[in-house]
Amino acid sequence: MAGNTANTWSAPVASGPLEAGVRVPGSKSITNRAYVLAALSAEPTLVRRPLDSRDARLMLGALAALGATTEPGGENVLVRPMAPSGTDPVSVALGNAGTVARFTPALAGLGSRPVLFDGDEAIRRRPIAPLLRALTELGADIDDGGRGAPPFTVRGHGGIAGGKVELDSRASSQFLSALLLAGPSFGSGVTVRLIGGAPPSEPHIAMTLDLLRRFGAAPERSGTEFHVPPARLSCPDYTVEPDLSTAAPFVVAAAVAGGRVRLEGWPEETTQPGDWLRGLLTELGQGVELDAGGLTVTGTGSIPGARLDLHEVGELTPVVAAMLCFAEGPSVISGVAHLRGHETDRLAALATELSGLGAGVTETEDGLEITPAPLHGGVFHTYEDHRLVMAAAVLGLRVPGVLVENPATVGKTFPGFTGAWGAMLA
Known part of the structure; x- marks a missing residue:
């Protein structure tokens, strides 16, 4: 027994x-991608049957710090998009959630305040340096003290220019997904060319592309090159598998x-x-x-x-x-x-x-x-x-x-x- x-x-x-x-x-991977896209959308999104777990709550907390609001109701969560919320510094608690650590720094670059990202000792050991380098090349202002790991600060200046960037995503497909999810909100979108070999977990890349399309973006892929043009995102109602x-x-x-x-x-x-x-x-x-x-x-x-x-x-x-x-x-x-x-x-x-x-x-x-x-x-x-x-x-x-x-x-x-x-x- x-x-x-x-x-x-x-x-x-x-x-x-x-x-x-x-x-x-509900799927953690789909839930947290849907939450990010909902926060970047032009209107509220009702996310049905999302996962309610530690990682999902950390994502909601991160998005709240970045200016989004959420309203739980029964099995569903209503997500209202990020809105300008001042210039005072804020912090994002990462716990040991890889999706939060990788998907939200780009969103901080779209705002107008310094955002400190930090979490458990374990998250400080998980790889993220290639993503931080790529975001910096795309126009984000990031100070990681040369560590390439949390804690780091993203100083928002009201937007990220975007453009073309090379990315080594062999350690995690989440690096690529992070850039693609935020790409519609960059000034000129984003074009990512993968270098160094194939990232793991092709299904998660397909998942990211599928959710982008569900929210109205038009991602394109040609082999190891991905392009997401600027777009007005919208998906009023989304159900998580x-x-x-x-x-x-x-x-x-x-x-x-x-x-x-x-x-x-x-x-x-x-x-x-x-x-x-x-x-x-x-x-x-x-x-x-x-x-x-x-x-x-x-x-x-x-x-x-x-x-x-x-x-x-x-x-x-x-x-x-x-x-x-x-x-x-x-x-x-x-x-x-x-x-x-x-x-x-x-x-x-x-x-x-x-x-x-x-x-x-x-x-x-x-x-x-x-x-x-x-x-x-x-x-x-x-x-x-x-x-x-x-x-x-x-x-x-x-x-x-x-x-x-x-x-x-x-x-x-x-x-x-x-x-x-x-x-x-x-």
Whole structure:
């Protein structure tokens, strides 16, 4: 039976094949992009079913500091656009939210006041220097003390000129998305040419382009060059899809424990990287059925080993790695070196914690090698990383005694995760 102490959660064990229905909250990635575009729009936007979590609240707080206003109402949030609000200095609290740290500095450059950006120690270690350099070249006034990391100050001068810029976005596709989202509000728009190699997570780039179009912008792409002309943004009503990456542990639960799990509201068409799981589970021999109401996964009781390049869907790595600890043969995950710059070094954390419970997991330069072995209970440290809480929950389905340290960190994307997980097993 699952239980909680002040700092740990006992991940519940499945007593038999699952038979459950789950609805996860709104997508964090879509929510925060929609909030940014709503703040830049010419009229208010009603954002329906957005995620309510730590990162989403940090984004709303940042936008409020920059002159936008928000009015929660039931499941929805009304966002009123940024408006001139004086010249006195303000601060933006980043916490450990990468989308807030990367998407909002450009907005500060559109205002007329100094804005100090700072957050947790972890956010000070996450990469952002290439984005700050690009914004400076486009006309923003940024003082980072030469650190290329928070804390930094953006001094607003009433606008950003925009134009052409080269960007190394290999560490995070959010650098590119940040420029594209703000581009319609730059004086001459923005043209970004990627250098140094492909950024990770192509689906998130497609998501950004899709939301720009929904809000009335006209982004263009030609290979590694992106152009967003100036535009008057408007989207009076926007509905956020369920978060398919947050759904990942529930999707793989049927494969690990057997039985059937239905994910309500899974979209038939989406740009979210989590949709890749449908193809993966099919390849692994599980039953997968998508209809107008959602996705149903039926476990077959066995999982083969696999070689997976997760470069485009790296955020799924913790949950996928946990699932592969129960495979019938060795597995290799590659293409995810960029995960070393997320909430923690996810590759090192996964290798340490999965191995600590008996799995044979070793780091490679850009991924993990996983050799299944008998697993046992113990403390699973989460390093203030929400995805590691989800990975530990997957392990607990078949391993008694998995004690998840600091489960509250999952509130970054799904505050009700442990309750929903327990309800799935009830």
